Amino acid sequence: MSGARRVVRFTFWSNFGTFLLLALEMGSFMYHLPLMVSLVTALILAGAVFFQVWYLRHHYGVTKVEEFYLAGDERDRNIAYRVHNSCLYFLTQALEGLLVAVFLLLLAGVTSAVALGTWILEIGFTILILSNCQYYYLWQKYDAA
Amino acid sequence: MRNSIAVRRKQRQLSQAEVAVLTNVTRQTINAIENDKYDPSLTLAFELAACLGTTVDELFDFRGKRE
Numbered sequence: 001m002s003g004a005r006r007v008v009r010f011t012f013w014s015n016f017g018t019f020l021l022l023a024l025e026m027g028s029f030m031y032h033l034p035l036m037v038s039l040v041t042a043l044i045l046a047g048a049v050f051f052q053v054w055y056l057r058h059h060y061g062v063t064k065v066e067e068f069y070l071a072g073d074e075r076d077r078n079i080a081y082r083v084h085n086s087c088l089y090f091l092t093q094a095l096e097g098l099l100v101a102v103f104l105l106l107l108a109g110v111t112s113a114v115a116l117g118t119w120i121l122e123i124g125f126t127i128l129i130l131s132n133c134q135y136y137y138l139w140q141k142y143d144a145a
Numbered sequence: 146m147r148n149s150i151a152v153r154r155k156q157r158q159l160s161q162a163e164v165a166v167l168t169n170v171t172r173q174t175i176n177a178i179e180n181d182k183y184d185p186s187l188t189l190a191f192e193l194a195a196c197l198g199t200t201v202d203e204l205f206d207f208r209g210k211r212e
Contacts, residue, residue: 002173073170075183143173145182 004079005143007060007070012136014052019129021045026125030118079142086138087131094127147206151179153197168192 021044028038056062062069071077101123102116110116154164161179165172168189177183178193185193187201194201 002171004171073174074186074189075170075174075177078183 002076002143003060003072004070004076005139007056007062008136008139010055010060011052011070012132014048014055015132016129018045018048018052019125019132021048023125026121079139082142083135083138087135090134091127091131094131098123098127146184147181148178148204149206150175150193150197150204153199153204154179157197159197164193164196167196 021041025038025041025045027033028041060070068077068080071080098120102120105116105119110119150164154161159167161175162172165175168175169192170189174183174185178185190201190205194204197204
C-alpha cells in the first residue's frame with residue numbers, strides 16, 4: 001500500500017470520528033443536553049483534531065498543509081487532481097442544493113431561525129459525510145485502475 | 146502505453162522498488178506503468194529510459210496504446 005493511500009485511509013477514518021463527535025456536539029445543543037456533555041465533547045473534539053495533525057506529521061511526514069500534501073509522486077498527483085475535481089464538482093452541486101433547500105424550507109413555512117439553522121446544519125453535515133466517503137471511494141477507485 | 150520496462154528491468158536484475166528509487170517515484174507507479182495502467186509524464190519516461198539504459202522510443206510503443 002502506497003504512502004498516499006495510507007494517508008487517505010487514515011484521514012477518512014479520523015474525519016469520520018471527528019464528524020461523529022461534531023454530531024454529538026451539535027446534538028447536545030439542539031436537544032438541550034446537559035452543558036457538561038457539550039463541554040466534554042468539545043474537549044474530546046479538540047483533542048481528536050490535534051491527534052490527527054500530530055499523527056499525520058509524525059507517522060506520515062506531513063509537514064505542510066497544501067493541496068497535494070499526500071502525493072508521493074506524479075501518479076499520486078494525477079489521482080489527487082481527478083479526485084479533487086470530482087469532489088469540488090459535488091460540493092458545488094451540494095451548495096446549490098443547500099440554497100434550494102433553504103428556499104423550499106422557507107416556502108414550507110419554516111421561518112424560525114432555530115429550526116432553519118437546524119435544517120441547514122443537518123444538511124451541511126450530511127454533505128460533509130458524503131464528501132468524505134466520496135474522496136475515499138474515488139481514491140481507491142483511481143488508485144486501483 | 147505498452148512498454149518493455151519489465152523485460153529490461155529483469156535483464157538488468159533490478160526490482161520495481163529499485164527502479165522506483167532511481168526515478169524518484171513510488172513502487173506502485175512503476176507497477177502501474179509496467180501493467181499499462183498509467184502513462185508516465187515525459188520527464189519520467191526519459192528518467193526510466195536513462196535508468197534502463199535505453200531510449201524512450203525503444204522503451205515505449207505508442208501504437209500499442211490501450212483504448
